[in-house]
Amino acid sequence: MFRYLIRRLLWAAVLFVCVTIVTYVIFYVIPATPAALVAGKTATQEDIKRAEKFLGTDKPVYVQYIRFVNRLSPIGKIEVSPGEYKGWGFKSPSLGTSFATRQQVNDVVGRAAPVTASLVFGGAVFWMLVSVPIGVFSALRPRSLLDRAAMVFVLIGISAHPVWIGLIFAYTFGYKLGLFPITGYCDFFNPSTDCGGPVDWAHHLILPWATFAVLFAAQYVRMIRANTMETLNEDYVRTARAKGAPESRVLRAHVLRNSLLIVVTMLGMDIGLALGGAIFTETVYGLPGLGKIAVESIFSFDLPITQGVVVFATFSIILFNLLVDLVYAAVDPRIRLT
Amino acid sequence: MALLEVKDLRTHFRTDDGVVKAVDGVTFSVEKGKTLGIVGESGCGKSVTCLTIMGLNNRRNTTSWGEALLKGEDLLQMRPSRLREVRGDDIAMIFQDPMTSLNPVHSIGKQLIEAVLLHRDVSKKEARERAIVSLEEVGIPRAESRVDAYPHQFSGGMRQRVMIAMAMINDPEVLIADEPTTALDVTTQAQILELMQKLQADHDTAIIAITHDLGVVAEMADEVVVMYAAKVVEEGSVNSIFNRPHHPYTWGLLGSLPRLDTDVDRLVQIPGQPPSLLNPPSGCRFHPRCSYVMDVCKTKVPELAPLTGDQGHVQACHLDEDTKDREAARLLQATMSGAA
Numbered sequence: 267m268f269r270y271l272i273r274r275l276l277w278a279a280v281l282f283v284c285v286t287i288v289t290y291v292i293f294y295v296i297p298a299t300p301a302a303l304v305a306g307k308t309a310t311q312e313d314i315k316r317a318e319k320f321l322g323t324d325k326p327v328y329v330q331y332i333r334f335v336n337r338l339s340p341i342g343k344i345e346v347s348p349g350e351y352k353g354w355g356f357k358s359p360s361l362g363t364s365f366a367t368r369q370q371v372n373d374v375v376g377r378a379a380p381v382t383a384s385l386v387f388g389g390a391v392f393w394m395l396v397s398v399p400i401g402v403f404s405a406l407r408p409r410s411l412l413d414r415a416a417m418v419f420v421l422i423g424i425s426a427h428p429v430w431i432g433l434i435f436a437y438t439f440g441y442k443l444g445l446f447p448i449t450g451y452c453d454f455f456n457p458s459t460d461c462g463g464p465v466d467w468a469h470h471l472i473l474p475w476a477t478f479a480v481l482f483a484a485q486y487v488r489m490i491r492a493n494t495m496e497t498l499n500e501d502y503v504r505t506a507r508a509k510g511a512p513e514s515r516v517l518r519a520h521v522l523r524n525s526l527l528i529v530v531t532m533l534g535m536d537i538g539l540a541l542g543g544a545i546f547t548e549t550v551y552g553l554p555g556l557g558k559i560a561v562e563s564i565f566s567f568d569l570p571i572t573q574g575v576v577v578f579a580t581f582s583i584i585l586f587n588l589l590v591d592l593v594y595a596a597v598d599p600r601i602r603l604t
Numbered sequence: 605m606a607l608l609e610v611k612d613l614r615t616h617f618r619t620d621d622g623v624v625k626a627v628d629g630v631t632f633s634v635e636k637g638k639t640l641g642i643v644g645e646s647g648c649g650k651s652v653t654c655l656t657i658m659g660l661n662n663r664r665n666t667t668s669w670g671e672a673l674l675k676g677e678d679l680l681q682m683r684p685s686r687l688r689e690v691r692g693d694d695i696a697m698i699f700q701d702p703m704t705s706l707n708p709v710h711s712i713g714k715q716l717i718e719a720v721l722l723h724r725d726v727s728k729k730e731a732r733e734r735a736i737v738s739l740e741e742v743g744i745p746r747a748e749s750r751v752d753a754y755p756h757q758f759s760g761g762m763r764q765r766v767m768i769a770m771a772m773i774n775d776p777e778v779l780i781a782d783e784p785t786t787a788l789d790v791t792t793q794a795q796i797l798e799l800m801q802k803l804q805a806d807h808d809t810a811i812i813a814i815t816h817d818l819g820v821v822a823e824m825a826d827e828v829v830v831m832y833a834a835k836v837v838e839e840g841s842v843n844s845i846f847n848r849p850h851h852p853y854t855w856g857l858l859g860s861l862p863r864l865d866t867d868v869d870r871l872v873q874i875p876g877q878p879p880s881l882l883n884p885p886s887g888c889r890f891h892p893r894c895s896y897v898m899d900v901c902k903t904k905v906p907e908l909a910p911l912t913g914d915q916g917h918v919q920a921c922h923l924d925e926d927t928k929d930r931e932a933a934r935l936l937q938a939t940m941s942g943a944a
Contacts, residue, residue, distance in 0.1 A: 501704040507660055508699075509719045509770070510692035519718070520707050527709070599754040600708055 270603040274591075278584045285580045286573065287331065293569050294327040300365045300567040320348055321365055334573065337362055361577060362570040364563075371574040374559060379578060381451055382555035385547060386540045388471055389478035390533065396483040398529075401490025402522065405498065416487055423484025432477040432550030439473060446473045449552040478547040482536060489532065493525040500524070527598055531590050538586030542579025605676065606633035607810050608657075608695075608778050613670035615649075615656045624881045626652040628834040629670075632827075634778065637808040641825030641842070643815060643857065645878050649834040650814045651700075654780045656680075658697050659687050674778065693723040696771035700783040702763035706755040712739075712766050713751035716773055723774050734773060742769040742799060761792035765799065772803055779804075780812045785820065797823055818861045822846065830854050833879050833889035836908065840917030847936070850911055850919040850928045852894045855935050888922065896923055896931075 301317035302309065309317070318324040322333060336342040337360045343351040361371035404413040440448035452466040461470070497503065498521055506520045543557025552558075556575050563571035595601045615627040627649045634640045642650045655661050657672045657679055672679040674695060679687065699705045707715060716735035717728060724731070732751070739747035742765040755763055764784060771779055781800065785793035801824060804811055813824050821828055821842065828845045830838040830853065838851040849855055859872035876893040879885050885892050891901040906920040921928065 501699055501701060502707040504660055505699065505705045505767075505770075506707070506718075508658055508691055508697045510688045510690070510722050511718065512688055519710070523709055524707070598709060599711070600756050 267603050274588055278588075281584060282577075282580055285576060286334070289573055289576050290327055290331050290334070290569075293567070293572070296567070298567045299323070300569065303567060304365055322348055334362065338577070361574040364568055364571050366563075366566045366568045366571075371570045374571055375556070375574045375578050378554055378556045378559050378575075379541075380454075381553050382541060382543055382548070382557065384454065384467065384471060385474050385478055385544055385553060385555060386537055388468075388475045389482070389540075389544075389547075390537055392475045393479035393483035393486055394533070396479065397486035397490055398526070401487045402494050402517075404487070404491040405494035405525075406517075408495065413491075416491070420484045420488050423480045424488075426480070428477060428481060428546040429550055431480050432473075432547060435473050435477050436550065446470075448473070451553050451555075474547050474551045474553060477550065478540075478544055486529065486532070490525065490529060493528055494521060497521045497525040527594070530593055530597065534586045534590030534593070535583075538583040539579075541582035541586075543575060607636045607675065608812075609633040609671070609673040610653070610657065611671040611673070613653060613656060613668070613672060615652050615661065615666060615668045617661075618665045618667075619882075622882050625834055625884070626881055627656060627668075628881075628884075630829075630831070630834075630836050632829050632836070632839060634810045634812060634827075636777065636810055637804065638826045639804065639811040639813055639824050641813045641815060641821035641828045642831060643818060643821055643828060644831035645816060647878055647881070648831045649881070650831050651782050653831075654697065654782055654812060654814055658691060658695065658780065660697075689723070692719055692771075692776075693774045694776055695778040695780065696774070696776040697780040697782065698764070698767045698771045698784050701787045702760055702767050703787065705767055706763060708755055711752050711754055712758070716751070716766075716770050719770050719773050735769075738769040738773045739766070741772070741803070742766070744769070760788055761796065764788060764792075764796055768796075768799065768803070772807065772809070775807055776809065778810045778812065780814070782814045783816070784813070785817070786815075793820075800824070818857055830857070833884055834881050835889060836920070837890065838917075838919040839908070840911075840914070840919075844911075844914055844917040848911070848914070848917070848929070849932050849935070850917070850925075851890075851921050852896050852923070852931075853890050854919075855931065856893075859935060859938075888920070896927075898922060 299314065299318070301314050301321055301323055304321065305313045305317040315324070322330055325333075337345065340359050341356055342354065344353060344355050344357050346352050361375065363369070364371060364374060400412075400416050400419075404410075404416045407413055436448045439445045447470050450461075450470055452461040452463070452470050454462075454464060454467045503516060503520050506516045511520075541556070543555060543560050545557035545561060547553070548555040548557040549561070556578065559571060560575040562568075563575070591603065595603050610630060610632050613627055613630045614625070617624040617626055630649070630653050632640060632642075642653065644650045652661070656666075656668050659679060659682075661668070668680055670680065674690065677690075679690065679695075682690065706712065710718075713732065713735055716738065717731040720726065720731035720734050721728070724734075726734070736747045736751050739751060744750055744762060744765055750758075755766070758766060764787075768784075779800075784800070785796050788796060797820065800811065800813075803809065811824070813820060815821060825842045828838075828840060828842050829836055830845070830851065832853045838845065838849070838854050845854065846858070849858055853874070856872070856874035860874065862871060874893055875895075879889060879892070885902075887903045888894070888901040888906050891897045894901065900922050904922065906922050908918040908920045911917045911919065912925060
């Protein structure tokens, strides 16, 4: 178990380095000078040079990358001003400063992450509530009316684009019926805007949740249905019936327990992935989440912000994959972490 | 009255290609403490017969007729709640593949305890005690600690022992064993058969042993039912079947049985494939593969008829008895030295 964790952490470090290097390299090959954007339209060559020096973009890409890693590491050279250091020591990890707004990237990501997390976790609850019962009932009554209706839903959910679904939902439930707000986000704790608290939070998020959940719900219905049908044909299910177990018990203890194991894996990976930013849903409903700031930062060549979102996404994927493995080992006796 | 009487059992599956008549008029009975062997090739309906008795066929596409009387009570007509009471209590079943017949995510103790609690009004602790005793009875070493182990921690033979323990835990009157040794290696097979015979002697259980292995039948059975293409073709006591086989299909089965005590260069095989039950051959269903085929075989379905001098032994073949006696004697001489 301990060795397993060590190995996983080492792999996580390798993964982290690969992903961040790729991000740097991509930014380097894009023919853009962030310094020119920062310095403004009327800037002279000297102004741009100064801005480049200030941002650190005058240095070769590997120097920039080493500086980024140094900032992020809790032990390293302590930076007093851009490019100037005084000795080594402990410091708080930093993702750097935005090129465009000079805000701390830690703060920017810290503000956006709860929005995306609200959307993703709420959405996950939404899609599980939809897909588990539908998937299981479809499997129990294949070719029934419900099963066929579910398959139509699956087809639509997988084919339709989230932006389109979002616009349809916003138009129907938000604009025509006026049931839910079409845009905006309210904090769950410590309202910073004029609305806030759990009720406003949930009210503003219902449409985004539903939109975000459609695609996943469709995939999960199909997966749960297939898994449950397969498990229903397992020999040990027949054994349970031969023992005289009532159908409800057979389903609970012998079918669902086994067929939903795979859902644990999928759910963990999907949540980890989605935490990097649910770009389409956030864009449609104007939610200030990670996906939105990532897109904005790419358009303004604001590398530190993009890199901050990438780091956060990588971190959440690694974390949730680890969680999946731990949970899986706990629920499936066949799996031991070694 | 016999303990279990099966009368004219028929089971049909509706499939996309048409109706598969998997069991088409099967009759037999089992006495208390005795063993009935059901023999036949794969797909002849022997497993389906037993699944029908247990009510384990998929209800959505299956129709069954006939009677399966357990102590006079028809299993086919039972309300589902009553059937659940009977299953696992009065009549239990073990399956062919012990690797897949136990639920991998529950400990074997949990699965055994479940079997007890479904039928007995006892505490979990008592059920656990019962599980340990029953594991000891089937020869699982260190049963007290092994009870908490999971199926993947057991070998195939040990898993089949666990399956037997689970089937026997409520002391059923009838145990159906669907090819219990097919998935096991030869040495383990012998141990499992021995174990079943010991348990049968201890508990006076009736056993229905489904198999395609005539060795198993010779070892265990008192009575034998030979099935071919969803029908019974021959039925009788084990001695009578092995000493005076009267159906060409049984001859085929006996001829393909390897023996250590005689020198046979080549095992005889039955030519051709078992017929499709979707569209079985006319007349006698064995006629396309039978080397004694006559014109009558192609049109007229032979009825089960007793042998002269042996009322308990019935067979369904149009051949005359003298020919059959002669052929049976020749076969015995060629392949076997003495009685089974």
